[in-house]
Amino acid sequence: VKYEIIWNLVKQIPYGKVATYGQIAALAGLEGHARFVGYALHGVPRTITIPWHRVINAQGRISLSGVSAKHQRTLLEKENIIFSVAGRIDLKKFQWKRRMNSSLPAKNQKA
């Protein structure tokens, strides 16, 4: 299936950086299908290791809930990624950009 392209992109996320579902979707050619990205990540087999924890939603927050979310947050914090009190990430500084120049998914970010 097409999940592989999603994983491939996620694996390209460098250390200390994060990417939004929308961004991954766009890079994967599934522009506008951010939903599918999350769907793909959900179906990630444990046989392969990918930094799925570096993938977050457009709001800079973790879409998961429960222990998984906590785990993800811990992993991100270990990569020097800062979480705000609301559990949000500063996309302006930590969002991964494959040399993009404009069009940021994050419209308004308040510190």
Added chain:
DNA sequence: CTAGTGACCCAAC
């Protein structure tokens, strides 16, 4: 083919 679901996103209140 039809119906149900989803680790989302955007626009309002």
Added chain:
DNA sequence: GGTTGGGCCACTA
């Protein structure tokens, strides 16, 4: 800033 509702598309049964 937090929650609610609608819409989008791909995948599975």
